Amino acid sequence: MQVKPRILLTGATGFLGSNLARTFVRQGVPLAILVRPCSNITVLGDIISGLKMYTWDGSYATVRAAIADFKPDVVVHVASMIQSEHKSTDIPELFAANITYGSYLLEAMAVSGVKHIINTGTFWQHYKKQPYLPVNLYAATKQAFCDILEYYTDACGIKAISMELFDTYGVNDTRKKIIPLLLHAWRTGETLDMSPGEQEIMLVHIDDVCMAYIKAIELIQRADYTGHRKYAISHGTPIQLQALVKLIGVVTGKSISACFGKRPYRVREVMQVCTGSILPDWNPKVDLHEGIRRTFYRSL
Amino acid sequence: MQVKPRILLTGATGFLGSNLARTFVRQGVPLAILVRPCSNITVLGDIISGLKMYTWDGSYATVRAAIADFKPDVVVHVASMIQSEHKSTDIPELFAANITYGSYLLEAMAVSGVKHIINTGTFWQHYKKQPYLPVNLYAATKQAFCDILEYYTDACGIKAISMELFDTYGVNDTRKKIIPLLLHAWRTGETLDMSPGEQEIMLVHIDDVCMAYIKAIELIQRADYTGHRKYAISHGTPIQLQALVKLIGVVTGKSISACFGKRPYRVREVMQVCTGSILPDWNPKVDLHEGIRRTFYRSL
Numbered sequence: 118m119q120v121k122p123r124i125l126l127t128g129a130t131g132f133l134g135s136n137l138a139r140t141f142v143r144q145g146v147p148l149a150i151l152v153r154p155c156s157n158i159t160v161l162g163d164i165i166s167g168l169k170m171y172t173w174d175g176s177y178a179t180v181r182a183a184i185a186d187f188k189p190d191v192v193v194h195v196a197s198m199i200q201s202e203h204k205s206t207d208i209p210e211l212f213a214a215n216i217t218y219g220s221y222l223l224e225a226m227a228v229s230g231v232k233h234i235i236n237t238g239t240f241w242q243h244y245k246k247q248p249y250l251p252v253n254l255y256a257a258t259k260q261a262f263c264d265i266l267e268y269y270t271d272a273c274g275i276k277a278i279s280m281e282l283f284d285t286y287g288v289n290d291t292r293k294k295i296i297p298l299l300l301h302a303w304r305t306g307e308t309l310d311m312s313p314g315e316q317e318i319m320l321v322h323i324d325d326v327c328m329a330y331i332k333a334i335e336l337i338q339r340a341d342y343t344g345h346r347k348y349a350i351s352h353g354t355p356i357q358l359q360a361l362v363k364l365i366g367v368v369t370g371k372s373i374s375a376c377f378g379k380r381p382y383r384v385r386e387v388m389q390v391c392t393g394s395i396l397p398d399w400n401p402k403v404d405l406h407e408g409i410r411r412t413f414y415r416s417l
Numbered sequence: 418m419q420v421k422p423r424i425l426l427t428g429a430t431g432f433l434g435s436n437l438a439r440t441f442v443r444q445g446v447p448l449a450i451l452v453r454p455c456s457n458i459t460v461l462g463d464i465i466s467g468l469k470m471y472t473w474d475g476s477y478a479t480v481r482a483a484i485a486d487f488k489p490d491v492v493v494h495v496a497s498m499i500q501s502e503h504k505s506t507d508i509p510e511l512f513a514a515n516i517t518y519g520s521y522l523l524e525a526m527a528v529s530g531v532k533h534i535i536n537t538g539t540f541w542q543h544y545k546k547q548p549y550l551p552v553n554l555y556a557a558t559k560q561a562f563c564d565i566l567e568y569y570t571d572a573c574g575i576k577a578i579s580m581e582l583f584d585t586y587g588v589n590d591t592r593k594k595i596i597p598l599l600l601h602a603w604r605t606g607e608t609l610d611m612s613p614g615e616q617e618i619m620l621v622h623i624d625d626v627c628m629a630y631i632k633a634i635e636l637i638q639r640a641d642y643t644g645h646r647k648y649a650i651s652h653g654t655p656i657q658l659q660a661l662v663k664l665i666g667v668v669t670g671k672s673i674s675a676c677f678g679k680r681p682y683r684v685r686e687v688m689q690v691c692t693g694s695i696l697p698d699w700n701p702k703v704d705l706h707e708g709i710r711r712t713f714y715r716s717l
Contacts, residue, residue: 224508250571251567251571261516267550271551
């Protein structure tokens with residue numbers, strides 16, 4: 118980045134957040150992170166010395182204090198509780214993480230005069246390619262937060278970009294997602310029981326996703342930027358799960374033992390992904406071949 | 418009502434809720450109310466003996482227990498924390514009352530197989546006559562709840578109607594709203610300092626609003642009803658505040674001492690109200706003349 122905005126980052130100990138934290142530190146921006154008391158900050162390694170850390174204990178007061186003390190130019194809100202299928206007992210935490218936490222950020226921003234927020238949404242907000250139809254309750258909480266955001270953008274002059282993410286992947290991903298599962302099977306030779314595998318997935322490499330956040334931070338600080346815009350962080354080329362498994366075999370020279378059809382599709386499985394308006398001036402550079410090479414070889 | 422569905426009502430101790438409770442009991446429907454431990458149930462008077470009462474302590478478990486025990490055919494969700502302008506410290510309670518409480522109802526309905534919910538929204542969701550632009554954070558929480566509702570309607574087969582209310586009024590209204598304020602000035606002769614008074618208000622009499630809920634309950638139980646529809650509970654004839662004050666003088670033969678322009682308009686005052694699709698088969702019967710007569714004379 119040519120200008121170096123002060124950035125406050127939430128969710129910094131997650132897969133995306135920790136990659137963003139490293140990217141921001143590498144770019145030389147003054148960075149603060151807002152983490153929960155229980156967050157495992159060791160995932161950030163030695164970059165921890167290059168940033169300021171605040172703790173969110175669940176209260177508005179701690180969010181307010183972090184924003185008032187650090188005075189960020191841009192808040193990058195990545196923290197989220199992700200769930201493809203929820204249990205009844207998950208609801209309080211799901212709402213606290215995905216609706217209330219972000220709303221506290223917005224309220225504190227309005228009070229402190231902080232004007233820019235990059236928010237993180239999901240393609241799951243667009244089931245059946247609809248403008249809004251949530252795949253799951255998680256996606257509904259993301260949309261609910263966008264509605265709260267509309268109030269703060271219109272009434273308090275806050276500017277916002279919501280990044281609608283697809284499947285992110287890369288090295289050191291400990292989430293229970295498709296690439297880590299495939300990587301485990303590829304490494305160990307264990308057979309992986311799968312769904313029939315005809316669903317499309319849009320895999321976007323973490324390095325490209327981080328570059329998208331950089332571009333969004335530049336865009337939102339432009340004098341002519343207004344309101345709340347939503348952008349798909351997509352390169353536009355999904356792949357069927359079956360084809361992905363084959364491609365990994367071809368690229369790495371070692372095939373995965375996958376048993377398709379052994380498991381049912383997920384409830385409300387997304388068979389075709391839908392890409393809305395893509396973030397402007399962002400050119401993803403890591404194609405799937407290269408992404409597989411980076412992820413599988415570097416993870417060895 | 419010709420069929421008598423079992424109704425579970427939230428918000429039963431508020432102005433709208435208590436009028437609905439009386440209406441339902443008068444119609445002979447099996448009624449249960451779900452109230453907070455701190456709710457003042459004395460406002461319900463002697464109808465309390467004609468209904469079943471459950472307590473919501475803020476937890477999912479108590480909502481779940483009420484739904485599982487009473488097995489309603491229709492949930493009528495009126496409970497709400499209404500605020501035209503919020504303070505930072507209000508947010509937790511605002512979200513709990515307007516997003517989480519209703520979501521607990523939906524989750525418990527999904528688990529128990531209860532299929533119908535009448536939800537309560539506000540015309541404040543449509544600032545500047547937009548499909549969605551919230552006047553205030555309160556309206557944003559109402560929209561956020563609608564997003565959660567979309568998940569439950571699409572994924573769990575729940576059917577929903579959101580009643581978008583305007584200004585309700587009638588006797589025994591203790592809220593700090595325009596009609597009670599005018600009534601106080603009318604009774605006491607005290608001068609009321611007001612805004613310039615050129616804003617439109619859509620006053621809908623509480624008896625008509627209660628009839629709208631009855632119609633919605635009938636509509637949602639029809640075999641061909643699906644999804645989540647939003648209806649304006651409006652007779653389509655707003656009145657400017659200045660004209661309203663004059664009209665009260667004409668109808669009651671006693672004028673109100675109102676000092677227009679002594680106070681500023683509210684932040685984001687709604688100058689023109691916008692009516693969307695009006696609830697079908699509902700014919701409001703209490704025009705403003707009659708409504709003023711009923712409210713002012715009966716309140717003496």
